[in-house]
Amino acid sequence: MRSTTVYISGIILVSLIIIGCEGEAGLPGVNRLGDDLIAPIVELTMPAANQDIYGSTSLEAYIVDDGHIDSVRFIIDGQMDFGSETLLRTEYPWTVRWNEIDLIPGTHFIQALAWDNGGHTGSSAWVKVNKFSPDEAPGSETIRFFDLNSSDEIRWRLPDEFEQFTGYGTRFTINRPGKIVEIRAKLTTEEGWWGAVWTFEVRTSKNLRPDSLLYTVDQDGHKLSRNPEPGEPVNRSIKVSGGISVPDEFFILAMLSENQTEEGDTLSIISDGGYYRNWHGVVRENDVWREFTIGPVLSFNPKIQINIQYE
DSSP states (O other): OEEEEEEETTEEEEEEEEOOOOSOOOOOOOOOSOSOOSOOEEEEEESOTTEEEOSEEEEEEEEEOSSOEEEEEEEETTBSEETTEEOEESSSSOEEEEEOTTSOSEEEEEEEEEEETTSOEEEOOOEEEEEOOGGGOOSEEEEESSOTTOOOEEEEEESOTTSOEEEEEEEEEOSSOEEEEEEEEEEEOSSOSTTOEEEEEEEEEETTEEEEEEEEEEEEGGGOSSOOOTTOOEEEEEEEEEEEEEOSEEEEEEEEOTTOOSOSOOEEEEEEOSOSOOOOEEEEETTEEEEOEETTTEEOOBSEEEEEEEO
């Protein structure tokens, strides 16, 4: 053992005691805390707050955890089980279809609970919904997963600066059989609309990823009804004659067309600022579609919306 005291200008700064040990190092310590240290962070993303429900509803949770999620359960008005249904998932994706036909009309509250392999439990905030009779369900609806009133906008180029992203899109969910009669998206170009050609696709969903193709259409920039300046955002509308029959979950995707003739940056899709946290945006990276977020807490919300005619 050796003691050392350091003096500068008569002032004692620090005193150190150094203990030296000879021989080989001992065994490494044992991690008794485990790898899962925090409770799951849970958000109920569907249904939306104050949503009207009529007979069948998708329940969906977005969960962040430092370990493995063992199970997720959806709670209706404080009840673990609702009638004959156990609204429980033990594997990803954390979504279930809830037949709430027997739920009495009025105001109800839904919550998601998650358990991880470290024994921790996380819970979402309660979300209020309004139950109506199926006979009161509207015949058509506009569905969007972005903040319509937000003034914040972000432009997402195709291809991006690193030629990494080649497509963007939104996952949609409906609660009864329907047809898409119109697709609307907010887009812009950096170099000019002339010669810009982009493609919209409608695809089924499998494990929250785009799957089988249902519909595709090209949009040609030089056929716009007016001639916007480069960089000026425009809302593009595609009206579908006869409609596109879609399942209860599907994707609307936007990308550069294979028929594109002009080189360079020819398409940007517009998103909101990401504060409306619904986690329905996707990106195609290296030819693989995946969920996409703007950092750890902001959602990627392309300004894509649809008009649905229910059957």
